Amino acid sequence: MNDLKSAKFCKTHIYEASCFQLLDLAESEMVENQSRLLTYRKGETLIKQGAFASSIYYIESGLVKVYLEGGSKNLILNITPPRNLLGLQAVFEGNNTYPYSVSCYAETTVRTVDIAIFKQLIRQNAAFANRIINNLNESTAQIYGRFYSLTRKQLHGRLADILLCLANRIFKSESFDLPLSRNDLGELTSMSTESVIRLISEFRDDGLIEMNGKSIRLTDIPRLQRISELG
Amino acid sequence: MNDLKSAKFCKTHIYEASCFQLLDLAESEMVENQSRLLTYRKGETLIKQGAFASSIYYIESGLVKVYLEGGSKNLILNITPPRNLLGLQAVFEGNNTYPYSVSCYAETTVRTVDIAIFKQLIRQNAAFANRIINNLNESTAQIYGRFYSLTRKQLHGRLADILLCLANRIFKSESFDLPLSRNDLGELTSMSTESVIRLISEFRDDGLIEMNGKSIRLTDIPRLQRISELG
DNA sequence: ATTAAAACATGATTGAAATCATAATAATAT
């Protein structure tokens, strides 16, 4: 892992996940020494629910889904774009297993950090731990929103929610190329593929969105927001 | 707050929330000085979603529900028994509002701790922060389970889940006096009151539970677990 | 004790959305 100590490494994203900026020199070096850069191909599994948690992941590029596995259908907890950490919820005394699975929608590069190191940093560096708490609470707040959307809204509201989420949180633009199939969108909104297709047509006919192929543009965000709020 | 410094206070529950044991003398005193003991009557609201977060709550006795408020219906995130902390998810840089509401099913006594003090402790005491991370991740894991139950299981599975949760997590006994109405159970399982009534009768007829008045006994836990797993 | 209001109960009806069935396109592999 020589490249990690090179000048080049200093420019990589890992230091942009704000928590790493709070480490002193020795701590940074510890992280660097137990860090690996990995690339996963579309569809590959990064984290397997129930597996012993060995690493925290920092997404450098790509797009992943975090989901709960269960009997028949998965439940997607959220989609996570680059510059975010994965696996924090496994930082736990005792039972050190990942509480969810993570796989990627598109080729994804991550930097892994040894979870033992990570835990040590939390135990010895209060500022670092504080940042992790912030991070955890931010992602929890997001899950709450999704929990509400999926349990209390019906199809229209749920589709509006996911479209707004993709625009605001993931792609940070009202038009974007969707790397997701209708089937993926169905999984994401907890509805059948057929319902997604029907609703997207409806939204398009109503002038809420434009679509050609994989490219989407939200043309009436205020109305989408109203639909989201009405459920 | 003289009573807080008395010998009596030293025996109260606050030190039993393991994180407080990690404080040194000065820190403990800081907590004690900014702590209040409050009693809420059945149905009262302890924490209001969206309000500025002023305190962390430690439940000494009673039973509360933590829920998201929304347009029409609330979404219960979990029920929390005594010896747990409430409001941790509001420990956040910047936007310091509670992300959920909390009200109580029965008379509830809580000890409040000033949130500014709490944050300071997190920033200065890594062991304390570490414990908080544990606590957050534990409650997140629980929410995940509920999220899955409510979005992927149908009525039978959801009712089995909540009965098992009450027995295992809340009352720690297979028979207990339920302080919840059928309406409350409906809110908790995301189903209509009528469905709760119908299903409870069905479970009783099938020999899964016994009920007289408010007292419930789970008579066939293995089968309830199978129902929970099947959905 | 009597009334009012919750809570519990059961059957009938309705509704939202999944599933099923069947095609048409588009993408990928051979």
Next chain:
DNA sequence: ATATTATTATGATTTCAATCATGTTTTAAT
């Protein structure tokens, strides 16, 4: 270039569970 598979599409049917309607019992209030 052709076959195979995945994706998109649309209509018909079914299902689960909510809502509605109505009645009974229990609890709380005057």
